[in-house]
Amino acid sequence: MNRFVRWPWLAGPLAVAAAAIAFLELGGVTPGRGAVLVTLVLWTGMAQGSVAVVAAAEITGARWVASVKRELLAAAHLLTFLAALFLLVWPLLDLYPWHASPGAWLGPRFFFGRNLALLAATAGAAHLFARRAVAPGAPAKRSAFLYLLCFVASQSLVAFDWVMSLAYPWVSSMFGLYFIVEALYAGVALAGLIFLLLDRDARAREDGRWVGARRDVALLAFGFSVLWGGLFFAQFMLIWYGNLPEEVGFVAERLASSPTRQLAFAFVAACFGAPFLGLLPARAKRSPLALGAVSATLLLGLLSEKLVFMLPAVPLSFGVLALQNLLLAGIWIVLVLGFGQTGSIPKVGAGAAGSGGGLA
Amino acid sequence: MTRLQFESREEFLERLRALVEGGTPPHALTVQMPYEVPEVAILLREPPDRLRFFALFGAIGGFGGGLALTLYSVIGWPIVVGGKPIVSWPPFLLIGYLLTILLGSLGAFAGFLLMARLPSPSGLSEGGAFPDRFVIVVNEEAGE
Amino acid sequence: MAEPRAGQGLEADVLSALRRPGWRYFAGLGLTALLALMLFALWGRMIWLGVGLTGKNNPVGWAMLITNFVFWVGIAHSGTLISAVLFLFRAKFRTSFNRSAEAMTVIALVVASLFPLIHLGRVWVFYFLLPYPSERLLWPNFRSPLPWDVFAINTYLIVSLVFFYVGMIPDLAIVRRHLPGLRGRIYGVLSLGWQGTSEQWRHYARLYLILAAFATPLVASVHSIVSWDFAVSIVPGWHTTIFAPYFVAGAILSGTAMVLTLTIPMRRWLGLERYVLVDHFEGIAKILLFTSLIVTYSYVVEHGLALYGHNPFEHDQYLYRAVGDYRALFAIMLVCNSLLPLTLFVRRWRRSLPWLFTLGILVNVGMWVERFVIIVASLSHDYDPYAWGTYTFSLTEAGITVGSFGLFFLLFLLFSRLLPVLSMTEVKQGLAEHREPPR
Secondary structure, eight states: OOOOOOHHHHHHHHHHHHHHHHHHHHSOSSSOOOHHHHHHHHHHHHHHHHHHHHHHHHHHTOSGGGGTHHHHHTHHHHHHHHHHHGGGGGGGGGGSGGGSSOOSSSOHHHHHHHHHHHHHHHHHHHHHHHHHHHSSSSOOHHHHHHHHHHHHHHHHHIIIIIIGGGGTTOOOTTHHHHHHHHHHHHHHHHHHHHHHHTHHHHHHHTOHHHHHHHHHHHHHHHHHHHHHHHHHHHHHHHHHHHOOHHHHHHHHHHHHSTTHHHHHHHHHIIIIIHHHHHTOSHHHHHOHHHHHHHHHHHHHHHHHHHHHHHTTTOOOOHHHHHHHHHHHHHHHHHHHHHHOOSTTSOOSSSOOSSOOOSOO | OEEEEESSHHHHHHHHHHHHHTTOOGGGEEEEOSSOOHHHHHHTTOOOOOHHHHHHHHHHHHHHHHHHHHHHHHHSSOOOOTTOOSSOHHHHHHHHHHHHHHHHHHHHHHHHHHHTTOSOHHHHSTTOOOOSSEEEEEOTTTOO | OOOOOSSOHHHHHHHGGGSOOOHHHHHHHHHHHHHHHHHHHHHHHHHHHOGGGSSOOSSOOSOHHHHHHHHHHHHHHHHHIIIIIHHHTTOGGGGGTHHHHHHHHHHHHHHHHHHHHHHHSSGGGGGGGSOOOOTTOOOOOTTSHHHHHHHHHHHHHHHHHHHHHHHHHHHHHHHHHHSOHHHHHHHHHHTTTOOOBHHHHHHHHHHHHHHHHHHHHHHHHHHHHHHHHHHTSOOTTTOOTTHHHHHHHHHHHHHHHHHHHHHHHHHHHTTOTTTSOHHHHHHHHHHHHHHHHHHHHHHHHHHHHHHHSSOHHHHHHHHHHHHSTTHHHHHHHHIIIIIGGGGGGSHHHHTOHHHHHHHHHHHHHHHHHHHHIIIIIHHHTOSOGGGOOOOOOOHHHHHHHHHHHHHHHHHHHHHHHHSOSSOHHHHHHHHHHHHSOOO
C-alpha cells in the first residue's frame, strides 16, 4: 500500500479552492488587496518546511520522523498548489516600491519568473523526494539533499524578494536564513499538530514508538524556540544598536502604530515565549495537547510576524486573509488525513490499508 | 553481607531482578556499575531526580541577578552612553541570559555534588576504588 | 611505529598513554614549549615597550591580535558541539571524540582569553571590564559588546570546564585504580572518590544532560556575541545582521577542522585504532561539509546584498575585498572554506584520513584568513577615502600568533599524557549496548 499519488478525487476540491482564493483576491470583493501575498509567504514557509524537516531527518537518520513521515510529506502536494497560486501575485507586483523604476535584479518579469521557477522546482523536488522517502529501502539521502538545496534557494528568495524588497532599499542580510529557520520551525509545528490530530488513532494501535517520537518533536520545538529567539534577537539588536536611519525606519514604522505594534509583541510571545515556557516542564513535553497547543500558537505567531513585516506596504483586507488561510488550512488537513498513513502498521478495526480520508 | 560480582551486564541485571522480585528490599542493596545502566534505577525504585530544581533555581537566580546587576548599574548613575536609552533592554537581557546559563550550570553541579555525596570519604579510602565490573552488595542486617 | 601494547581491553589501551612516553613526545613538548615561551616573551616585550610594536595604526586599529582572538574562540565551539549538541541528538559516533574535543574547547578558550589582554596593551587595567562595586560607583558599560564578551567568554570557560571535569570523574576513578602510589592518590582526589553506585550514576546522567542542555545555546550565543563586537559598529562590511549565524557556522567549521587535525595523529600515536573508527571521522567530516555550505551561503548573501541596495559604502567594501589590496587572502579564503570542503561530497575522500587531516589544516588556514580579511579589509577601506590605509603585520604579532599555536599544542600534548583521551565509560557503555541492545 504505497500509492502516494491519488489525484483524481483531490483535483476537484483543489480547483474549487483555487477559484475561491482567486475570486476573493481579484474579484473586487473588498477594497483591500494583497492578502494572497501574505498567505503565500506564510504557507510556502510551512509547506516547504514540512518537507524540509523530513529531508533533514532522512539525512541525519533521525528516528522520530518514521511516525509522521507520510503526513508531513503530504505537504508536497500543497507545494504544487501554492506554485499555481503564485500566478495571482502577478497583478500585485505594483505594490513593490521598485516597480516604477525596475533594475537588473528587481524587475517585474525577472522577479516573477525566478520565483515561479523556484517554487515549481521546489515542488518538483519535493515530489521526487516524497516518492523516494516512502519507498522501502535505504534512506533517500540524495533526493533529500536536492530538495534541501531548492528549499534553501526558494525560501531565501521568499525572504529577500517577496518580503524584504517590499521595504526597498532596506536590507537585512540575515533575512534569508531567518526565513529558512522559520520554515523548519513551522515544519516542526506542523508535526506537532499532526501528533495531536492523529493521537486517538495511535493510541488505539498502542504504538510505543509514537510516544517517543512525539517527545522528540516537543524537544525539537523547544530547541527551535531558543534558536528562533536567538536569531530574532540578533536581527533586532543589531538594528537597534546601529541606530542607522536607513535601517531603523523599518522597525520604527512598525512599532509606531497599530496593529503592527501589537502584532509585534504578540509574535515574540507566540514564537518564543509560548513554546519555551510551555514546553519547559517535563510533563508538557510528553503531552499531546501541550504540543498541539504550542504548535498552533506558534503558527499563528508566524502569521502575525509576516503581517508585521508586510502590512505597511500591503493594504490587505483581514477578512480575505482569514478566509484564504482557513481554506489552505482545510486543504492541508485533508491532505494529511488523505495521504498520510500513520506509520506502517495498519489501522485497528475495519479499515482498508490507506484511509479514504475524513475524520471518521 | 554478601558481595556479588559480574562481568556481564545481562547476568548482573538478571540477578538484580531476581533479588528484588525475591523480596530483598531495594534499600538493602548497594549496586556499583562501571557505566550507567538505566534499568537499575527502575528496578531499585529510586525516586525521580530532583537535580533539575537546582538547575532551575540557579537559572532563575542568574536571570534575575543579571537584570538586577545591569539595571542597578544604570539607574544609580544615569548617563547616556552612545545615544542609547538609560534602560537598554537588548543588552541587559543578553547579560541576563548569560548569567542564566552560568548559574544554572553551577547550580546543577552543586546539586550533583550534594546529592551524589561527593567528595566521598569512603570512596577516597584505600578499599573504595571504582570497580571495573558490576557489584551487588546485599546488606543482610537491613534485609527482611 | 608503536610496540605491541601490553594488556588487552579498552582501559589498558587508553591508559597506556599515561605511562612514560617516548622521545618523540618530549621533542614535541619541547618545541611547543619554546613557541609558547616565545609568545610570553614577545608579550612581555610589548608590555615594556608599548603597543607600537604591533603593526596596528589608523585606520586599522584591530588586526592580527583580534583575528587570533576570534579564531581561537571559534575553535572552542566545535568541542562543545561534539560533546553537548551531539549528545542531545544521540549521535553514537561522538564518544570517540568528545573527551579530546572538550579538552580542545577548554584549551582554546584559555589561549583565546589571552588575546584581549595582549591587545589591551596596558594589561594591568584589565579589571576595568569586570563588574565589581567600585569606590566611584563606576560600572562597566553593559551596552557595549566588550563586557558582553567578558561575560560570554567567562561563562563559556566555566561551563566548559565543569562539563569537561564532570565527564571525566568516572574515568579519573578508573585511572586511580590502575596507577600506584602518589599518582594514583592524586587521581583519586580528582575523582572525588567516585564509586559508581547506582544513585551516583543516576545523578551523574542527569547532570550531564542538564549541562549539555545549557552548553548547547552557549555554542550558538558565544560566537554570536563575539561577532557582535564587529556587527554593532557601523563599519561597512561589519554592520550586517547575518554575522551571528555566519560566525557560528564558521566557528564550527574551523573547530571540526581542528578536531580532525588533532585526533587523526593522536589515534595513530596512542594506538586507538580499535575505538576511533573511520566511520566516526566520516561523521565529523559531514559536519564540516555542512557548516562549510552555510559559510558559502553567507558569502553569497553578503556579497549579493552589497550590490543590491543603495549603499555605496557596502558596495565598495565588498568590491575592495574581492579585487583590492587583500585579494590574494580573499581568494585563499574562498578556496579553503568554500571549494575544498566540497570534496567531502565524495565518499572515498570523506573516509580518507590523510585527506581529512590535510583538509583540516587548510580549512583552518582559510578560516584564519577569513577573520583577517573581515577585520582588516573593512577597517582599511571604510567611509572616508582620506582615511583609507593598509596594514602590514609586525614580527611581534606574527611571533605571538605562532606562539599561540605553540601554547595550544603544548597544552593539548600535556592533556594527552596526563588525562584519559577517550571517554572510557561512555565507550564501554556504547560497546555493551551494541553487543546486547537494552531490552
